[in-house]
Amino acid sequence: MSAIPEFENGAAPEFCDGIQYFSEAWPQLDEWGDTPVIAEGQTAIADSKDRKAAYQTLMMADALRYLTLQVCGAKGSGHPGGFASSAEAYAALVMLGHTNIITEVGHHAPGFYSAMFLDTSLEEMGIRTVSDMRARFRERHGLLGHLSGAIPGILAPAGPLGQGQHFALAGSLLHRDKLFPFTLGDGGMGEPYILSAMQHFNVAYPDVTNFLPVLIWNGYSQEHHSMVSRMSNEEMTAYWKGHGFKNVVIVDAKEFDDGEQEGAYVDSSYFSFEKRVAFAQAVLEGMDQAAQSALNGTLTCFIIKQMKGAGVHTVGSKSHNLYPTDTLDQQHIIDGLKRRALSPSSWQLVRDNFVRAGGGPAAKTSVTESVLAISPLSALPTTDFKVGDKQVPSTAMGVLVGAVGKMDSRYVVTNADGNEASGMKNINDALKIRHPTEDPLYNQTPTGQVYEPLNEDACAGLAAALALFGSRSIWLSYESFAINGWPIFQTVTQAMAELRRKTPAAMCMFTAGALEQGRNGWTHQRPEIENYFAAQMRNGNVYPLFPCDANAIQAAFEWGTKQFNKGIPIIASKSPLPVYLSLGDARKGIENGAITLYQSKKGDKGTVVIAATGDMVFLPVFEAKDRLEADGYRVRIVAVMNPRRLYRPGDVSWDTVSEPDNQFMTDDRFNALFDGDVLLAVSGGPSASLEPVLLRTRASIRESFCWKRGETTASPKEIMDFNGITADAMFAAVTQRVFS
DSSP states (O other): OOOOOOBTTBSOOGGGTTOOOOOOOOTTHHHHSSSOSSOTTOSSOSOTTOHHHHHHHHHHHHHHHHHHHHHHHHHTOBOOHHHHTTHHHHHHHHHTTOOOOEESOGGGHHHHHHHHHHTTGGGGGTOOSHHHHHHHBTSTTSBOSSOOTTSTTOOSOOOSTTOHHHHHHHHHHHOTTSOEEEEEETTTTTSTTHHHHHHHHHHHOTTOOOEEEEEEEOSBOSSSBOTTTTOOHHHHHHHHHTTTOSEEEEEEGGGGOOSOOOSSOOOGGGSOHHHHHHHHHHHHHHHHHHHHHHHTTOOEEEEEEOOTTTTSSOOGGGGSOBOTTOOTTSHHHHHHHHHHOOOHHHHHHHHHHHHHGGGSOHHHHSGGGSOOOOOOOOOOOOOOOOTTOEEOHHHHHHHHHHHHHHHOTTOEEEESSOTGGGTOHHHHHHHOEEOSSOBGGGTEETTOSEEOOSSHHHHHHHHHHHHHTTOOEEEEEEHHHHTTTHHHHHHHHHHHHHOSSOOBOEEEEEESOGGGOGGGOGGGOOTTHHHHHHHHGGGSSBOOBOOOSHHHHHHHHHHHTTOBSOEEEEEOOSSOEEOOSOHHHHHHHHHHSEEEEEEOSOOSSOEEEEEEESSTTHHHHHHHHHHHHHTTOEEEEEEEOOGGGGSOGGGSOGGGSSSOOOOOOOHHHHHHHHOSSEEEEEESSOGGGGHHHHHHOOOSEEEEEOOOOOOOOSSHHHHHHHTTOSHHHHHHHHHTTTOO
16 A cells, blocks of 8 residues: 655545545645535535535545445455446435435445445444455445445345335335435336336325435446437436426536547546536536425436446446456556545545535434334234134234224335235225225225235335335235245345344235135246245244134234334235134244144044145145044144244344344244154145244154146135145055055
8 A cells, every 4th residue: 555645734534544545636625625515513515506515526426436446446346337427426415415315226335335434334333444444345244245234324225126216215205304315227227117116106195206216327237238328318308207207307427528538428537627527516406406306396306427437447337346356456446546536635525524414424314223113003903713613814814904004104005916806805995095096986095005006016115115114014915926026025124134223024915825816827826935935034034924714814913013123924815714723822823833723632543743834725634634533543733824933043043133033942842743653744835834844843754745836727626636735645645655
């Protein structure tokens, strides 16, 4: 590392330890950089038209570029190019005091971390100098390669494209007085539903416009030109306006280029200094206009158009990421850093503005850095259905969902395929569908709490984001389509595992799964998603619940409303099914993980334990029980309702998550439930949910009966027959293959 030269203010500030290159003072620093433009005690600049503000915005942008490139170069890894082309836009937001900034793009992480370093947020994790940041970038217990809620000041995770808008929408819905900008790249803008999700939200919540998409239109995606790179400015404007945006503010760097760069996308760092300041001024003024427009009720987006990689080591997709050979001793990295170097006093000026913007470090002021106050819930109006009666599980839960919505006016229920189709019209009756067209026949009202965009990504996205930001919600879906929304639930539950605060559990319920949808064919039979969240049980904070009847689903929902920092998917049917448990016993089953539904009183041929997840699947299970008992076997039927509780502590990363839960079924209790000569593991979906039972059972003989694939059938029985989930198969497994 080169020695720190003594420039206009002597040695560099202590936090600059680790910066390799400093520059001479910028032109007119004594005039435009004599004091921070955000005055002490203020949270933003006073005037976006002020040249001093533009000058210091440009300085902040270059500081962000420098740190982004240096921390990536320190590891020969990471993604500097995309953020580099957003630097003026990010800096303008900070200067304007809008620091609740979200990103769609996980690859912008080093830039966001640089911002959190400059505003001192990272000091909460012991990162006080640039040397510290370099050492801990892309390291465990450090600065993850993609954004994470574990990092102080970062509002939301970023990684999978197509998710950033959901967090901005949730923030704007919960905090009407703040702006929630989110950056997205033109490479990822083609992800499904981004603009349509915002359009639907705007139709449903026309008065909530305080979110601001900030498109980083740089012409490239990860490894090639972006698919919208050939659009003209007019075409891009029309594209956004076609999705309901009334105000589209574009600042195109090409209009300031005085170096005759070729092509529609130019690198503003090669402009003359005067033109660089003019470009920063235009971004600052345009962002101010866009922010005020969004805060004042107009659906608005801001677009900055300049070359990807502007101001770093190279441009275009070649700037997207560094490889192991792109280290700090390589000439192209050295040259890039020297071009962006600042003087020591300039670094202090940038830090002062960052620390003051928005009222203090993001780690102290971001809306997600404190627990959101929510309405208390009184006892839910549960019904103890009589054992032996037939009741619809989804309908029983719907009563409780409606009750929560009545007690918590911020509660949002999301559904793409319709609550009525899932046996939950009672939710619509109680809470109403949010729709601009008032129509009592369809339970529609502009103030409803049921949000129904017709895609699962938007449903899962808003519900999960609201939970992450501290508010109650639930996503209701047909199991077959839920796979389209589950990735953001995975992202959010992982983020919840890392949070430094409590937040209500992210809840969802999937109805009308494989066993009920035979007539619709395999398109409506997608229980493989259960393998997805069964695998997540080992994360430590994901709890799939499989209530066996209408009492158990009430117990499952009730339990979920009391949990924090968990992901809780519930699987249940919309058909009338037998009630096996009292409400009290159902609560025990959910809390403990499993419970006995039936135990034979006699039989001399051995004990067969049938462990099952689901509700409709118990129909062939009990039929098999009758046949086995008639043949002389003792049978114990166990409903596995909360399989996460059935793992052994060492199987699950429970002690690595926020709000750790170390409740696991003891060996004695497990053996009392599952000991037998034969274990039959039965699932209406795939077998992964029964893994903890299969791992721990002492039965020497075990068989599984589970989903194989979908088909068009006339009845649930026929689809179960097609998959071999039948009483005949269970009986044969015991009598022909086991005790033959």
